[in-house]
Amino acid sequence: MKLVIAIIKPFKLDDVREALSAAGVQGMTVSEVKGFGRQKGQTEIYRGAEYTTNMVPKIKIEVVVEDGQSAQVVETIQQAAHTGSIGDGKIFVQDVGQAVRIRTGETNETAL
Amino acid sequence: MKLVIAIIKPFKLDDVREALSAAGVQGMTVSEVKGFGRQKGQTEIYRGAEYTTNMVPKIKIEVVVEDGQSAQVVETIQQAAHTGSIGDGKIFVQDVGQAVRIRTGETNETAL
Amino acid sequence: MKLVIAIIKPFKLDDVREALSAAGVQGMTVSEVKGFGRQKGQTEIYRGAEYTTNMVPKIKIEVVVEDGQSAQVVETIQQAAHTGSIGDGKIFVQDVGQAVRIRTGETNETAL
Amino acid sequence: MTFDLKSLAKGAAFVALFAAAPSFAQEAAAVVAAVPDVAAAVAAAAPAVAAPVADKGDTAWMLTATALVFLMTIPGLALFYGGLVRSKNMLSVLTQVFMICAIVCLIWVTYGYSLAFTSGNEFIGSLDKIFLKGVTTSSMAATFSNGVYIPEYVFIAFQMTFACITPGLIVGAFAERVKFSSLMVFVVLWVTIVYFPIAHMVWYWAGPDFLRDAPTDYGYLWGKGALDFAGGTVVHINAGIAGLVGCLIIGKRIGFGKEPMPPHSLVMTMIGASLLWVGWFGFNAGSNLESNGLTALAMMNTFTATAGAAVAWMLVEQVTHGKPSMLGGVTGAVSGLVAITPASGFATPMTSILLGMVAAIVCYVFCTTIKNKLKYDDSLDVFGVHCVGGIIGALGTAIVADPALGGQGFLDYTVIPAVAGAYDMGTQMLTQGRAVVVTLIWSGGVSAVLFLILDKTIGLRPTVEAEREGLDISELGERAYNN
Amino acid sequence: MTFDLKSLAKGAAFVALFAAAPSFAQEAAAVVAAVPDVAAAVAAAAPAVAAPVADKGDTAWMLTATALVFLMTIPGLALFYGGLVRSKNMLSVLTQVFMICAIVCLIWVTYGYSLAFTSGNEFIGSLDKIFLKGVTTSSMAATFSNGVYIPEYVFIAFQMTFACITPGLIVGAFAERVKFSSLMVFVVLWVTIVYFPIAHMVWYWAGPDFLRDAPTDYGYLWGKGALDFAGGTVVHINAGIAGLVGCLIIGKRIGFGKEPMPPHSLVMTMIGASLLWVGWFGFNAGSNLESNGLTALAMMNTFTATAGAAVAWMLVEQVTHGKPSMLGGVTGAVSGLVAITPASGFATPMTSILLGMVAAIVCYVFCTTIKNKLKYDDSLDVFGVHCVGGIIGALGTAIVADPALGGQGFLDYTVIPAVAGAYDMGTQMLTQGRAVVVTLIWSGGVSAVLFLILDKTIGLRPTVEAEREGLDISELGERAYNN
Amino acid sequence: MTFDLKSLAKGAAFVALFAAAPSFAQEAAAVVAAVPDVAAAVAAAAPAVAAPVADKGDTAWMLTATALVFLMTIPGLALFYGGLVRSKNMLSVLTQVFMICAIVCLIWVTYGYSLAFTSGNEFIGSLDKIFLKGVTTSSMAATFSNGVYIPEYVFIAFQMTFACITPGLIVGAFAERVKFSSLMVFVVLWVTIVYFPIAHMVWYWAGPDFLRDAPTDYGYLWGKGALDFAGGTVVHINAGIAGLVGCLIIGKRIGFGKEPMPPHSLVMTMIGASLLWVGWFGFNAGSNLESNGLTALAMMNTFTATAGAAVAWMLVEQVTHGKPSMLGGVTGAVSGLVAITPASGFATPMTSILLGMVAAIVCYVFCTTIKNKLKYDDSLDVFGVHCVGGIIGALGTAIVADPALGGQGFLDYTVIPAVAGAYDMGTQMLTQGRAVVVTLIWSGGVSAVLFLILDKTIGLRPTVEAEREGLDISELGERAYNN
Numbered sequence A, B, C: 001m002k003l004v005i006a007i008i009k010p011f012k013l014d015d016v017r018e019a020l021s022a023a024g025v026q027g028m029t030v031s032e033v034k035g036f037g038r039q040k041g042q043t044e045i046y047r048g049a050e051y052t053t054n055m056v057p058k059i060k061i062e063v064v065v066e067d068g069q070s071a072q073v074v075e076t077i078q079q080a081a082h083t084g085s086i087g088d089g090k091i092f093v094q095d096v097g098q099a100v101r102i103r104t105g106e107t108n109e110t111a112l
Numbered sequence D, E, F: 001m002t003f004d005l006k007s008l009a010k011g012a013a014f015v016a017l018f019a020a021a022p023s024f025a026q027e028a029a030a031v032v033a034a035v036p037d038v039a040a041a042v043a044a045a046a047p048a049v050a051a052p053v054a055d056k057g058d059t060a061w062m063l064t065a066t067a068l069v070f071l072m073t074i075p076g077l078a079l080f081y082g083g084l085v086r087s088k089n090m091l092s093v094l095t096q097v098f099m100i101c102a103i104v105c106l107i108w109v110t111y112g113y114s115l116a117f118t119s120g121n122e123f124i125g126s127l128d129k130i131f132l133k134g135v136t137t138s139s140m141a142a143t144f145s146n147g148v149y150i151p152e153y154v155f156i157a158f159q160m161t162f163a164c165i166t167p168g169l170i171v172g173a174f175a176e177r178v179k180f181s182s183l184m185v186f187v188v189l190w191v192t193i194v195y196f197p198i199a200h201m202v203w204y205w206a207g208p209d210f211l212r213d214a215p216t217d218y219g220y221l222w223g224k225g226a227l228d229f230a231g232g233t234v235v236h237i238n239a240g241i242a243g244l245v246g247c248l249i250i251g252k253r254i255g256f257g258k259e260p261m262p263p264h265s266l267v268m269t270m271i272g273a274s275l276l277w278v279g280w281f282g283f284n285a286g287s288n289l290e291s292n293g294l295t296a297l298a299m300m301n302t303f304t305a306t307a308g309a310a311v312a313w314m315l316v317e318q319v320t321h322g323k324p325s326m327l328g329g330v331t332g333a334v335s336g337l338v339a340i341t342p343a344s345g346f347a348t349p350m351t352s353i354l355l356g357m358v359a360a361i362v363c364y365v366f367c368t369t370i371k372n373k374l375k376y377d378d379s380l381d382v383f384g385v386h387c388v389g390g391i392i393g394a395l396g397t398a399i400v401a402d403p404a405l406g407g408q409g410f411l412d413y414t415v416i417p418a419v420a421g422a423y424d425m426g427t428q429m430l431t432q433g434r435a436v437v438v439t440l441i442w443s444g445g446v447s448a449v450l451f452l453i454l455d456k457t458i459g460l461r462p463t464v465e466a467e468r469e470g471l472d473i474s475e476l477g478e479r480a481y482n483n
Ligand SMILES: Nc1ncnc2c1ncn2[C@@H]1O[C@H](COP(=O)(O)OP(=O)(O)O)[C@@H](O)[C@H]1O
Pocket: A007, A034, A035, A036, A037, A038, A039, A056, A058, A085, A086, A087, A088, A089, A090, C026, C027, C028, C029, C030, C062, C063, C064, C065, C101, C102, C103, C112
């Protein structure tokens, strides 16, 4: 199985989620993260103290899929999360050795 | 070494943590995530606007263990996090190539 | 490519980020986590109810780099995040099979 | 407040009190009758005769009421609104409300008070008191009782808080998608062209000791005889229709109807709603301009109408959704506050409950079914709560003010001291309806013109990117929360 | 307030004032003596004689005090409690307090005021003023001074806020685990069967100008002579014991003692505590029903007792844990506020400090050691702070009221104008103890019956799943915070 | 307040009022003139003559004003400051402000009031009223009008809130890095050695009915004739310079200038700023000690100066950064509040706007450019806003008080009733400057000594680890937020 990790713009979350559902992905896990990269944060000024944090709020999506599904999932996310401007984010794919569904104890592909 | 990732119900955190301690796991990292899956979120209505987010708060546990310990850790988590109802969560296992303890510079198994 | 995961003390974030930039790392993703380990949490007392959570706020940094850069990145983080006291944190390294830049569709090393 | 030409709603009980102490009332009236000027500045103008002296208890209450209305605006209204937007727009809403207060204060003392509360024509006052010219610490303002005066400065301050909150209410209708600078320009124009004239038309009159001798010195709607104790038309209908027009012209938020936009902090909304309720005691009971039994009645009605409305909204939710909600409870409460505003000095505590309940149910239907049907994006339901609730209140006042239902009726000020006038519910209802329609047309029309002009010139809406990123960062360069 | 049959605690200083102006007091008393009815509605009933006229300064203060007590409840109490629960239950607590206010308002004007504050028997009033029948803007309510009256409507409003906050206090004891609908039913029953009778027993009397001629027209505990300036028994002991009974019957929260349940926002708790302190000035100083030197003394005592208690709690923490805590400081403050409530018009600022300190220390022991030993789950320490602190205050009043310690003693109202009565600390202490015991038994017993009946019928507790998920989502379908 | 020896600033308009009712003023003055004692406790001391009776309206307003000033401190000031720190230090700030209030209350009634407000020498009062000895519910305190008195207890309470907020202001200068216990010791010493003497020097005098007969019974700065309506020197300059000295001696926060330290919740800061504004009505308008037209003027000025300052700060930001900010708006508002404090009873609403605008611009330069240049770490700009704004206000008062600009001038109290004195702006400006310099030197010098002693003995700063971890956990063992 593969773990597909996507770092995307927060407002794209719904689009990506819907696209993944449409592509047959049944589950995923989402968290709020901060990203550093090419995209620069806004300058914030608090009573004369100036901060350019370079920290941009992002959403991280983690989804584990069967090996065969991985390419399509990457494709789907890339399209749905795409705006064409800097900071659109990244997708990373890793191997997953084992998966377990806690409720049933099912393992690997059947656990997804 | 293996990275065991568990997505569990928030209120199970203490149980899982205690079970892992009992099983000899000394460290772990925990974060708050949102999950999509079979379990459906509550419908929220704000002054007539209705949302069914399907986003359910979950806890993600990450624990890195020696290869040999991995099976037992998965087993322990599965038992401790189990309620038998939809949304209990998943466990994923991945390979870890290297580990370092920042304080001492120890590496791999001794770093855990 | 390698995914380097570092769990560090929150106030070290800026040091690590700067060190990584200096080392040529262009992007990374940061999130707030809680850590369990040797370092013990403070005892909190709320009107007679006493909690020792053992949960310590930590920062997780995830950075994907080319295979060859991995050792240097680990080294850099270790030095920048080091204070010498318990709870300094860990660094883990994993393989990454694929990377995609959402904006351009570039893949692997060029996507970082 | 609007009153019948020959009368003010202060009803029979009051008259009884006066009758029981006629020497007091007559004496006081006599003192004042010798002073030729109206509504203020008596002492300075005529030092030779004994000037009316303000009761320190009345003054104390009006100072307090002024502070309460301001508390209701900041932080009250700001938090009520702010909690309902997404966190990325929180500061934009807080800043809008805060700075509207600041700017309107400046305008008010510069020319606003003069335009609203001096004698001019029926539609607008004069510039006689521009820069508060001639106002001193011993100038007096008339109340609704013969011979009772308060320091003019406290009247100016109290009325100023009304001028501050009214445009503050409007911003909820197009929250999360308006340019701060353009909004400020709008507010300056709107209070000048809409608020001051309407306040003059509805609230300006010569005062109880002078009407007999200056029988045409009043604003247009006041002269028509509508009853509006604390500003249902001037404040709520006025702001509510302007908000609707604004949200239609500005357009929907990006993602409206597609992305979820849940309130980012109902806790702030609840704090805001509570402060609105508390501050509204100053708003309604302060509008009596005195500290007496009628003031206390207005406060009581402000309790019970609100309570009835909160309960009614929750019950309707329970029936339609199977669950009540906190946002429902507090929205209901606000709809009740809006509805009782014009009626607070006329109703009984029991009829107030009914008025509040009716308002809550009608507003509920507007904020849920009708808004969802019509698909306009009134972000925080300014129209559905303030305009609709204000109309229910304005019309309902005709009912609950009826002495036959225990209401306070109105006073005939053409005689001194004033006596109870003859009340006819049907006539009064028509009068109320006219005030509503005039306000809707004037405020709606002028607001539309203003919004359109601004839209075509300096632009009303931030860029798509700015809106997406949130107005806090894009317009103010700040985040509400940094953990 | 409870008073000795022949007396009210307004002490020697006051009498001196009256003696210095006897003509005023006697004249006013004479006017009123001609009116046969009690405590209200004088003007309307007897238009032929000169009616008592309320001082506008008194009215102004009572209007303000009413707003302050409401501010203390919402958002004050709601935030104080809400900050202490887990975020998943935040809205449930806010909603409970808000809607209790709304519902009790409705009951109060319907029949509550009548049951509490009309002449009936010693234990309950009549339905003479059901729907506030007969109350007008010129009805007057008696105060504690001969010849001094305030508009009855402001008295009704002020007392209403007390009826609102008391059940609001109870909910803290079983926060995070009670069904909203069942709680609302409980509140309706509880105010009817517990609060109104106790308020009548403790606070109802004929008034200073009428006691001489109606020497048995008072509530049971008032007649026994206990001193309770602002509601230590009626509000705090009453609510505290009901809360304890409730938390025992409802049972512990799931996970209690196993999972950590830290306060989700001590910031909200601090805001709440501060607003409680500020609002309590209305509660205590408003309970004098006038605006004079004694009112100011009650305010002073509300400052110093609270300050003493906050410091004492923190010092004890420092000694026992090596660290003070903010929650300790604000909890101490609240325990001091509770303790000074019955004594606020009797103590001196210095004896108030001691009373506050003692209360803080005793409450500290209850909230920490004793509660932990007994293992009941009084979520927010309603019993440990309000009941225990209320008892300390009630008993301590006997000490601090002693004129020998600078206290105000009590007034003998059987003569007009009233004179200082002879004070005996031992006797007074027994009297105070009796009031405490009666309240504990009546409120504890009836509350237990009510909770048990509701538990067996409609059920008091949400399902395990609902509780785990948090009451905000499961009962209200909302989240407090959406980032 | 500081006044000219022979005069108090209550201007011409007031005199006109008195002239219009001379019999009242003279009679009242005559009554009091027979009482030999000063400023308080008249009735008890001389029961044989008719004692002055407080107007209930004045009393009502002063009770309200006292509550407002306390609201301004907690939660107002605490939230304003707390929102600006990082979340790990939130509770430390809230606790500091809350407990300072508590501790200063205790000191105030123990010996503070006596040191500040009894006759002693020019620099400090006596211990005659230690433990509030001799104060009763019928003791009276003088106001600024002949023959007008308020209950001494309400004067004590009102002044107590000023003593509470002043050290509370200081803590912002070294927020996030001071030991709680050492800070509390500092506060006890500081109010004793700095605040009470300065309050005595600036505010103590014999009262309008007594100055003629006790022409040297006043504090040092009062005697020099500076004008300070509500405490620009005693409160703001005093606290501001102490804060600067403290932040220099304590040193910078770890990471200052390197790590970002953005405000953790501008929402809390906005709530705090709003409550400061609302509470400041009590602060400024309460400082008149009466409820009349001048009180209303002080309130008006508190509106317009603040509004002008908020707008000015935002405009400057717009020009210099291309963007306004919410924090800028509310900081501007506070700088305007500070500046109008000494001038609130002297200016007109229009001159107040100018004063507020000037203050905002100067404070802006200090808080941004100058502070950044000098690189001191005044965490929350106590010096830049309160000291600088206070100085602008103190000097500006000399201008705006000029009757030629519509100001109130001052009253000559050496005659009874008082008459308007002859105003010279240049002289007055020098007088104001002297008061500023004396306060800067005394407060700055003594504060420095106190901080240095504490630093060398018990230590002012927590350990590096404690500071890094945040003071909430390390000093209080609590977290502000637990999700
Ligand atoms: N090497 C990396 N490792 C981990 N996360 C990264 C890396 N590079 C970028 N990211 C994440 O992707 C986000 C987008 O990257 P950025 O360089 O800003 O724009 P783009 O995706 O258009 O190249 C960053 O905010 C960060 O969260």
